[in-house]
Amino acid sequence: MDHGEAGGGRRRFSRRSVLIAGASGLGIAGFTAGTASGVLPFSAAVQRAMGVTSTTPVSQLGVAQVERVWSQARQRQVDLVTLLPSKSPPANLPMSLLLHGLHGRARTAAPTGTLAELSSQVARRAVPPFGLVAVDGGDNYWHENHPGDDPMAMLLEEVPQWLRRRGLGGADGQPFAVTGMSMGGFGAMLYARRRAERGRPVGALALLAPALILSWSEMAKRDAFHDEADWASMDPLKHLDATSGIPTGVWCGTEDSFITGVRRYVAATRPAVAYTARGKHGDSFNRTVVPSVVTFLGHHTPPT
Numbered sequence: 001m002d003h004g005e006a007g008g009g010r011r012r013f014s015r016r017s018v019l020i021a022g023a024s025g026l027g028i029a030g031f032t033a034g035t036a037s038g039v040l041p042f043s044a045a046v047q048r049a050m051g052v053t054s055t056t057p058v059s060q061l062g063v064a065q066v067e068r069v070w071s072q073a074r075q076r077q078v079d080l081v082t083l084l085p086s087k088s089p090p091a092n093l094p095m096s097l098l099l100h101g102l103h104g105r106a107r108t109a110a111p112t113g114t115l116a117e118l119s120s121q122v123a124r125r126a127v128p129p130f131g132l133v134a135v136d137g138g139d140n141y142w143h144e145n146h147p148g149d150d151p152m153a154m155l156l157e158e159v160p161q162w163l164r165r166r167g168l169g170g171a172d173g174q175p176f177a178v179t180g181m182s183m184g185g186f187g188a189m190l191y192a193r194r195r196a197e198r199g200r201p202v203g204a205l206a207l208l209a210p211a212l213i214l215s216w217s218e219m220a221k222r223d224a225f226h227d228e229a230d231w232a233s234m235d236p237l238k239h240l241d242a243t244s245g246i247p248t249g250v251w252c253g254t255e256d257s258f259i260t261g262v263r264r265y266v267a268a269t270r271p272a273v274a275y276t277a278r279g280k281h282g283d284s285f286n287r288t289v290v291p292s293v294v295t296f297l298g299h300h301t302p303p304t
Helices: 044-049 057-061 114-123 151-165 183-197 216-222 228-232 259-269 283-298
Strands: 017-023 027-033 063-071 076-084 095-099 131-135 177-181 204-208 248-253 273-277
Touching: 057 114, 063 151, 076 095, 076 114, 095 151, 095 183, 114 131, 114 283, 131 151, 151 183, 177 183, 177 283, 183 204, 204 283, 216 228, 248 259, 248 283, 259 273, 273 283
Parallel strands: 095 131, 095 177, 177 204, 204 248, 248 273
Antiparallel strands: 017 027, 017 063, 063 076, 076 131
């Protein structure tokens, strides 16, 4: 079944899109929108959250685009956010998924400075061209906790169609990698597992303070699983072999509440990158490791 952007037998994606280009030392150069409303008033905080702020001249090439699309898997409209390294990226630009954390959304999935760093590294040819794509996944740890709302099906079935229709992600639109923060890290590991089960493993897995929780009493507070058995069936720490062989990077602050679970994961799997440094959970730490994450993904980007 082609979920795509159709619902009820007709196309239901919004014509509204927002293009955001960085400008050296100036934050945002301007906005253009495909609606009569014209300029959209994004605050400086939202600009930073989308990773649009820039500090280098080459970062003015980076572009973020926001669209509203209909997700049949989630039975609602969601934001589809793409971060591209230049205004005219190569055809079939490789794309990596970017999964937000609990109470997050696609527009705030990227750590501060992500777009600037991506466009800078690509412009300097430090890494091959690639982009990032984020979607709204709700708060259910990226799986179908409530019937009819299946964010994992959206990632597996619909995102490739949305990317392919936009000339992104290769001929099949499949993201080559996945990055996730907090709850999104849990979701990234589950997504990588599902891709491996389908015989189409991702080429890289990047995790920022993944929500590796060690007890059901703690996880139950999230109201994201039916019961302990449901959580155990998806808990990455109980299925370490599911993503073995996938190049993995993990970054986490030592004052982060998830550091114990992260250390257990690192000790058990010995990922390609395992970085810890002083820092708490959130953007104050994540923004400091953006260059390393971009470099890691770049080293596993397939040729266009």
